[in-house]
Amino acid sequence: MVLGMCPTLAVxxxxxxxxxxxxxxxxxxxxxxxxxxxxxxxxxxxxRIASYIVIIATFVTVVDYAIQAISLDLxxxxxxxxxxxxxxxxxxxxxxxxxxxxxxxxATFNAIxxxxxxxxxxxxxxxxxxxLGAGKLFGMSLFGAHFQPWVVMVLPPGxxxxxxxxxxxxxxxxxxxxxxxxxxxxxxx
Amino acid sequence: xxxxxxxRAAPYQHSGSDVPAIMRNVVYAMLPICxxxxxxxxxxxxxxxxxxxxxxxxxERINNYVSGAANTLSDWSAVITGVLLALTLPPSxxxxxxxxxxxxxIWLGKSLFGGLGQNPFNPALIGRAFVQAAFPTAxxxxxxxxxxxxxxxxxPTTLTAPFMxxxxxxxxxKLQGMDxxxxxxxxxxxxxxxxxxxxxxxxxGQVTASAGETSAILILLCxxxxxxxxxxxxxxxxxxxxxxxxxxxxxxxxxxxRYPSPSFMLLSGGLMLGAWFMATDMATSPIxxxxxxxxxxxxxxLTVMIRYFGGLTxxxxxxxxxxxxxxxxxxxxxxxxxxxxKGGKS
Numbered sequence: 001m002v003l004g005m006c007p008t009l010a011v012x013x014x015x016x017x018x019x020x021x022x023x024x025x026x027x028x029x030x031x032x033x034x035x036x037x038x039x040x041x042x043x044x045x046x047x048r049i050a051s052y053i054v055i056i057a058t059f060v061t062v063v064d065y066a067i068q069a070i071s072l073d074l075x076x077x078x079x080x081x082x083x084x085x086x087x088x089x090x091x092x093x094x095x096x097x098x099x100x101x102x103x104x105x106x107a108t109f110n111a112i113x114x115x116x117x118x119x120x121x122x123x124x125x126x127x128x129x130x131x132l133g134a135g136k137l138f139g140m141s142l143f144g145a146h147f148q149p150w151v152v153m154v155l156p157p158g159x160x161x162x163x164x165x166x167x168x169x170x171x172x173x174x175x176x177x178x179x180x181x182x183x184x185x186x187x188x189x
Numbered sequence: 190x191x192x193x194x195x196x197r198a199a200p201y202q203h204s205g206s207d208v209p210a211i212m213r214n215v216v217y218a219m220l221p222i223c224x225x226x227x228x229x230x231x232x233x234x235x236x237x238x239x240x241x242x243x244x245x246x247x248x249e250r251i252n253n254y255v256s257g258a259a260n261t262l263s264d265w266s267a268v269i270t271g272v273l274l275a276l277t278l279p280p281s282x283x284x285x286x287x288x289x290x291x292x293x294x295i296w297l298g299k300s301l302f303g304g305l306g307q308n309p310f311n312p313a314l315i316g317r318a319f320v321q322a323a324f325p326t327a328x329x330x331x332x333x334x335x336x337x338x339x340x341x342x343x344x345p346t347t348l349t350a351p352f353m354x355x356x357x358x359x360x361x362x363k364l365q366g367m368d369x370x371x372x373x374x375x376x377x378x379x380x381x382x383x384x385x386x387x388x389x390x391x392x393x394g395q396v397t398a399s400a401g402e403t404s405a406i407l408i409l410l411c412x413x414x415x416x417x418x419x420x421x422x423x424x425x426x427x428x429x430x431x432x433x434x435x436x437x438x439x440x441x442x443x444x445x446x447r448y449p450s451p452s453f454m455l456l457s458g459g460l461m462l463g464a465w466f467m468a469t470d471m472a473t474s475p476i477x478x479x480x481x482x483x484x485x486x487x488x489x490x491l492t493v494m495i496r497y498f499g500g501l502t503x504x505x506x507x508x509x510x511x512x513x514x515x516x517x518x519x520x521x522x523x524x525x526x527x528x529x530x531k532g533g534k535s
Contacts, residue, residue, distance in 0.1 A: 147354065
């Protein structure tokens with residue numbers, strides 16, 4: 001579940017950064033899974049990893065230039081991490097585990113779904129870090145001028161804290177729902 | 190029916206003190222330090238100690254509620270964490286930040302690892318490390334001790350609204366009629382201005398410092414009480430203070446102009462409080478005899494190294510946290526040889 005959370009630390013200092021990073025990853029994931037799926041019969045098994053990486057790298061380059069063209073500010077904020085999408089384990093993982101074994105349509109939708117989930121995850125972390133670290137959300141000030149920023153939230157440890165916090169919340173939800181499904185019709189509170 | 194004979198291994202005798210009793214005694218031992226701190230800094234210090242402790246208790250209670258565990262408030266451990274944490278914070282620390290420190294101390298430092306006795310790091314120091322990372326300015330803002338109006342009202346920063354940054358207190362300090370106040374701790378003054386404070390000031394608490402680390406004598410007495418009641422291991426503070434003295438003395442001999450006297454190193458900052466009340470936390474210190482000595486010495490060495498060569502002015506907190514992390518390893522490498530056994534391997 002925590003696979004591919006490597007960009008968490010660096011780029012989730014604000015909600016906008018987190019969403020753009022998530023969407024960029026979603027695009028690369030969707031496009032490369034489509035291509036991998038289309039080519040799944042013609043890629044020799046022995047060199048499949050190398051081929052996947054080449055495909056992924058191609059789309060990362062596309063996204064890299066696209067973001068540079070759309071918003072230079074964003075490009076500078078995300079820095080090297082756009083290029084590092086290629087090293088994100090989600091991409092190779094999905095290409096290997098799903099796209100290489102399924103027809104193009106299913107592979108693409110699966111990849112896009114995965115990508116949106118990833119975006120949501122980064123967004124959740126980015127929100128908390130932006131609110132506590134800068135007192136803003138999407139660049140708009142929430143608390144007025146006298147807000148005291150939590151410096152730690154902008155630093156990498158803040159990313160770890162927030163990621164762990166969300167994992168605790170989800171684990172708690174899962175525990176509750178497991179309890180519910182274990183006792184159908186129960187009135188367990 | 191006859192009662193079954195209970196067969197068990199040593200130890201056979203119980204000393205009669207359980208966890209709540211030990212914890213309660215530690216709280217008693219800290220009370221004089223708290224009272225002195227309140228007398229020195231007035232209402233703000235009292236409010237800070239109260240709020241931080243309540244935050245710790247609240248965190249512990251929420252924790253018990255969520256995990257469905259038995260109520261652990263009555264073992265007094267959360268009170269200790271809270272009071273200790275408050276004593277390491279500057280008296281002008283905004284109350285809401287104090288509450289954040291208390292919550293993070295219990296949650297990050299204790300609950301996440303499974304509660305009392307499972308925590309690898311001292312929870313109070315985790316709380317302080319968290320707020321030091323989050324609010325570096327507020328935690329290094331100092332106020333003069335014994336200001337004339339300290340019981341008439343709060344220091345303006347104390348009542349900062351939650352999530353807001355504290356106001357500038359330079360003007361308030363001037364109003365107190367304390368022009369000589371420099372706003373720096375003795376350690377910072379030594380580091381940046383090469384001014385050494387006199388030992389007498391440290392002993393009587395006439396220095397700028399965190400709420401509870403001003404009077405070395407009081408801390409020493411309270412610590413000795415605990416040591417005599419055997420609620421803390423005397424070897425740890427002795428090892429810490431001994432190693433600090435030794436290293437500081439060596440440096441002082443080599444370059445008297447550059448490095449302060451050993452007594453300055455021993456009495457300044459949070460060393461006494463850390464050595465007696467934090468390094469001795471039973472859950473986070475080693476239990477093997479040699480491990481204990483090494484652990485204390487490690488804290489002393491790290492403290493001096495951070496103070497002399499680090500970017501921070503005070504190193505006790507990180508020294509203890511690092512030594513906490515090393516404690517299990519120290520135990521493992523220093524298993525005492527079992528009588529009749531061969532070699533050090535058990």
